Amino acid sequence: MNRLANIIRALSPNCKEAVRLQSEALDHPLTGLQRIGLRIHLALCVWCARYGKQIKFLRAAAKQCDHDHTPGQSLSAAARARIKNRLQNGKD
């Protein structure tokens, strides 16, 4: 029993490592061993489990922010005129 506990302890990351691993899992595949260790930790740690859900939420928010929620800063009148002018010249 002690030996098993030691193996589990060796396999699973602590919270600081677990949050880093969850972040990296969003960017590249983890190794099989990393995944197993992380799963064990997440089953036992409600804070790290929340962290993982929350950074996934951030990803969804980042995508949606771009589509609907950037505030209206428009082209200045000067820039607009300049670009139109440049396009006219570009056509010749």
Added chain:
Amino acid sequence: MQAENEFTDHPKPPGLSDPDQWVDLYGDYLFKYALARLRDPAKAEDAVQETFLAALKGGKSFGGRSAEKSWLVGILKNKIFDYYRKASREMSFTDLDFYAGEESDRFVADGPGQGGWIHELGPQEWASAGESLDNELFWQTYRDCSGKLPENVAAVFNLREVEGVASKDICRLLNISDGNLWVMLHRARMALRRCLETNWFAKR
């Protein structure tokens, strides 16, 4: 990412509007798109101008099916990638200073339980997070929080999370190592999560 040949990659849809109208029709939209990514109005204006010019040059009709706006956005995206590629030759996109502590004051420093969250300081439950996405005040908070990311970290975060560019392509584009990329992304997420929790979710 493939080599940019914007004319085969972006066949011009048939029946396009007159280029004279493009600036009025699409200028603001393209500008906002570029500004969100380049964070500098002058650079964003240049990118929009370059986009229209490139679109003008590709004036032959290839009979493509993509909508006019998406076609222009596609060209703009490539212009933005070009900007990043050029910038990475003149400056380093690596930023290992931002959030370097990685909230170590919220983890047990030593002894048993070392590296574990200090209980009261760990991530809180975010009640009905999904509903926040319908709230304009949330988006204001989100923009404030992501605005706090320093420029290079923000660029990397945008490329990965908004554009969905793969890690190895970001590394190639910006000439940074994958290890450094992942560290920057981890810290950006940590900082953003903390900011949103403090300024939004903790107050619900």
